[in-house]
Amino acid sequence: MDPIIAAIILFVLALIIGFEVITKVPPILHTPLVVASHAMASIMVVSAIEVTGTADSILTTVLAVIALVMGTVNVVGGYFIADRMLAMFKDDKKKK
C-alpha cells in the first residue's frame, strides 16, 4: 500500500478512537486533560532527538537543540503538572 495513504488511514482511525475515548472524560478533569494532551502532543520531541543527533552544521545544531529543550520541557512539565493536579482530586473518605 502507498505509505502516504496508510498514514492518512492511521490518522483518521486515531481521530475516531480519540473522539470515542475523550468524549467520556468528565468536565471536572478537563484541565488535567488539557495539560496531558499537550504532553502527549510533545511526542514531537522524538523528531527533535532525531534532528539533534543527525545535525550537520552549527546552525542546524543550534536550532535542533532549542527544539529539543522546548520538547523535553513540554513532555516532562506536562506530565508532572497533570500528576500534581490529579493528586489534588480526593473523594470524601480520603479527605478525612
Add this chain to the structure above:
Amino acid sequence: MEFLKEIATQYQTVFYLFTVLFFIFGLKLLTSAKTARKGNWLSAFGMTIAVVATLLYKGIVSYEIIAIVMIIASVVGVVSAYVVDMRAIPQFVAVLNAFGGGVSALVAIVEFLKGKLPPNVEKLPFDEVTKSMYFHGAVAIDMFVGTITFWGSLVAFAKLQKLITERPIVLPAKNLVNFLLLVGIVVFGVLLTLEPSNLTYMFGILILSSLLGLSLTLAVGGADMPVVISLFISYAGLSAGTLGFVFLNHGLIMVGALVGASGLILTRIMAKSMNRDFYGILLGNITPPEMSKVQDDKSFYQGRVKSTTPDEVAMILDNANTIAIVPGYGLAVAQAQGVVRDLYNELTKDGKEVYFAIHPVAGRMPGHMNVLLAEVDIPYDKLKTLEESNELLPDTDVAIVVGANDVVNPLARDAKDTPIYGMPILDVDKAKTVIVIKRSLAPGFAGIPNPLFINDNTLMLFADAKPGLSEIVREYKELKS
C-alpha cells in the same frame, strides 16, 4: 547494542504503536477521577517507550549533546510543574503550546536546511521530483502551523499574564488583512515546493505566518480564553500531525490525531457553553464584535433589589439543609477559595448537604474551577457539572452565587435579543433562596442586566468575595456557639 539499534530502526512503527496504545489506555483511565492519576503515568510510560526507541535509532551519531540537553530540560520541566500557581495554569498551558508550535516549526526548518530527504520519505516508491515535492509541501504546511501556533500562544500568554491589555485589539479591515496573509502564505508554500533551494520562500512563510498568528489572537478578548486554550490543543495536535507527515513518522501522525480530537471536543463544549459559533471559532472569529460593548442599565434595578447582611445570611444557612455554592472566576481572582472551604467545612460539620455548581466556563480554561477547588481540599464528588447541578437546584434550599454573573442570568432562556440567548445556564433561580455576593450591580461580560438580582427569592450581599464570605463564616460560627 548494534542489535538493539537494528531492531529500533527496523520496527520503529511497532514501538510507536505501543506508545499510542498506552496513550489511549491512559486517556481511558482519565475518564474517572479515581483512576486518572494512574492513567497519566501510563501515558508517560508510553512516551518513554517512544523516546527510548528513538534514542536507539541508527542514524543518531552523537549522544552527548542530547543527554545533557534532555537532563537539564527535564529538571526545568519538573521544577516548573511544581512551582506554578494553580491560578496560572492557563498561562502554563499557553507556554506549553508555544513550545509545541516552536518544536514543530524548528524541527521542520532543520530538516529542510539539511537538504536531504528523511529516510522514510526517501523510501517512498516515487521518482525524485515527486518525493521532493511531497517533502517540501509537508515542510511548508508544518512551518505555517508551527509558527502560527507559536506566536498565537505567546500573545495568549501575554494577555493572560496581563502583560498586554485583555481587550480585543482588532486591526482595521482585519478579515481582509488575514485573508491576504493567508494567500501570501499559500503562494510562498507553493513556490517552496517547486523551488526548495530558494531560502526566501521559507522566510516568507515564517514571517507571514507569524503576523497571522499575532493578528488572530490579538483580536481575542480576555474572557474568551477558555475557547482559545481549547483551540490550542487542536493546534498542538495539528503541529504533531503535520510534523509526522514531514518525516512520515506514524507515531506522530497517530498522536497528532488523538490530541486533535481532544482539542475539537473541548472547543465544541466551550463554544456551546459560551454561546459561540463553533465553526466561526475554527475560522478565527473568536470574539464577536457586539460582545465587547458594555451597556449601562442602572434603571433596570431601581428599587427592586433586596439587600442582605452577613448575619442574616448566617441565619438563612442555619435553617437550610441543602446548599449550593455557585463559584465564578471572580472567586479565584479574589483568592477566596480558602474561605469557601471554611464555609463548606462549617456547614458540612452540621450535617448539611453542600455541593458546588460549576458552569463549564467558570474559570480561564476548561475545568479550571474544579482544580482550584480540589486544591483547597473540596472532595471531587461535591463538584457538580452544569447538568447535575440543574437537576439538584430545584430541591436546593439556598444557592450562594460568588463571582458569577452571566452564567446564572435567566435571560439566556428566553430573551432573543441578548447575546447570551440560548447559552446553557445554571438554574440558580429555581433554588428556594438565592444569595448573590457581589460588589455592585455592574453587568458581567455580556453587558446586560441580570433579572436574577431582582427576583423575589434573591438577596444581594454587596461585598467583595473574600471579606463577604469571611463575614458569613464568622457570623455562622457565632450563631452556633
